[in-house]
Amino acid sequence: MHLPTPRGPLTAALLERLTRPPHGFDAPAVPVASAVEDEDLQLALFTCYELHYQGFDGVDDRWEWEPSLLRLRGELEGVFERWLERIVPRPAVPSAYVRHALTELVTAEEGPSLADFLERKADLGQFREFVVHRSIYQLKEADPHTWVIPRLRGRAKAALVEIQIDEYGGGRPERMHSELFRATMRGLGLDDTYGVYLDRVPATTLAIGNVMSLFGLHRRHRGALLGHLAAFEMTSSLPNLKYGRGLRRLGGDAAACRFYDEHVQADAVHEQIAAHDMCGGFVAAHPALAGDVLYGAACALTLDRLFARRVLNRWERNGTSLRETGLTVSGR
Ligand SMILES: [Fe+2]
Numbered sequence: 001m002h003l004p005t006p007r008g009p010l011t012a013a014l015l016e017r018l019t020r021p022p023h024g025f026d027a028p029a030v031p032v033a034s035a036v037e038d039e040d041l042q043l044a045l046f047t048c049y050e051l052h053y054q055g056f057d058g059v060d061d062r063w064e065w066e067p068s069l070l071r072l073r074g075e076l077e078g079v080f081e082r083w084l085e086r087i088v089p090r091p092a093v094p095s096a097y098v099r100h101a102l103t104e105l106v107t108a109e110e111g112p113s114l115a116d117f118l119e120r121k122a123d124l125g126q127f128r129e130f131v132v133h134r135s136i137y138q139l140k141e142a143d144p145h146t147w148v149i150p151r152l153r154g155r156a157k158a159a160l161v162e163i164q165i166d167e168y169g170g171g172r173p174e175r176m177h178s179e180l181f182r183a184t185m186r187g188l189g190l191d192d193t194y195g196v197y198l199d200r201v202p203a204t205t206l207a208i209g210n211v212m213s214l215f216g217l218h219r220r221h222r223g224a225l226l227g228h229l230a231a232f233e234m235t236s237s238l239p240n241l242k243y244g245r246g247l248r249r250l251g252g253d254a255a256a257c258r259f260y261d262e263h264v265q266a267d268a269v270h271e272q273i274a275a276h277d278m279c280g281g282f283v284a285a286h287p288a289l290a291g292d293v294l295y296g297a298a299c300a301l302t303l304d305r306l307f308a309r310r311v312l313n314r315w316e317r318n319g320t321s322l323r324e325t326g327l328t329v330s331g332r
Pocket of ligand 1: 141167177263
């Protein structure tokens with residue numbers, strides 16, 4: 001993956017340093033504004049996190065643990081976390097009711113339905129744009145939630161691993177969900193190279209991935225990460241059914257639609273495992289963290305709602321939901 005193009009002073013300073021051997025540096029000033037729409041802040045955070053995943057071409061792997069970079073990452077995380085705390089309510093709930101509360105949270109969600117639009121109205125260009133946004137997470141699908149495995153025990157751990165085994169294809173690389181998504185991208189004439197569209201996606205798309213890395217990389221957020229995954233699984237089956245229908249309407253073949261078809265089936269099962277065994281098992285062992293689980297779920301729903309609103313607003317005005325970089329969204 002290539003280093004992205006800077007979006008402001010923060011990323012200009014950070015990205016220039018990453019091209020050199022690891023060294024200590026003074027953190028550039030971090031803004032305190034609306035974290036989720038701040039292009040510079042979300043890209044800087046994404047870049048710091050990506051060092052823990054696939055890294056970047058030409059960037060020394062030792063940057064991953066460079067103390068001054070971690071200090072900068074901590075400041076960026078602080079801005080993002082404070083924004084989340086302001087926007088997302090942290091419900092207090094007895095641990096015995098977590099499963100019920102998760103269901104209530106998910107069913108009460110009244111975001112704009114991107115899935116309905118994609119099913120019935122989107123044109124091919126809009127569907128492609130949607131897939132470009134999603135590729136930022138989907139090409140590393142399940143990876144952020146894997147960080148929490150060693151932090152769990154017992155029922156919750158077994159349940160999460162059961163979900164992750166499916167995400168990673170059950171031992172068959174071609175069935176990994178990230179691989180199925182690559183087939184969807186190819187079917188739409190898109191480039192399926194990891195991270196190739198990073199410069200095209202806006203801050204709201206990056207924030208969806210960043211919140212998972214934030215929760216995944218900090219043990220103190222382990223409850224929130226489980227709630228986040230549960231919300232993902234519990235809101236997956238029906239939208240994926242609609243995405244699949246939308247793609248078929250636009251001429252997508254079986255291989256291109258398989259990613260969505262697979263999620264209709266798998267996530268109907270995962271939903272139960274995630275809410276009952278994973279979150280239920282976790283809060284039974286850690287009753288004081290029940291609120292964290294719901295908070296993580298609420299964060300997932302909130303960021304997805306903001307993303308959907310932004311995309312639909314742009315499309316309603318006949319614009320593109322992607323960042324204009326002079327590149328067109330097309331195949332290789
Ligand atoms: Fe999946």
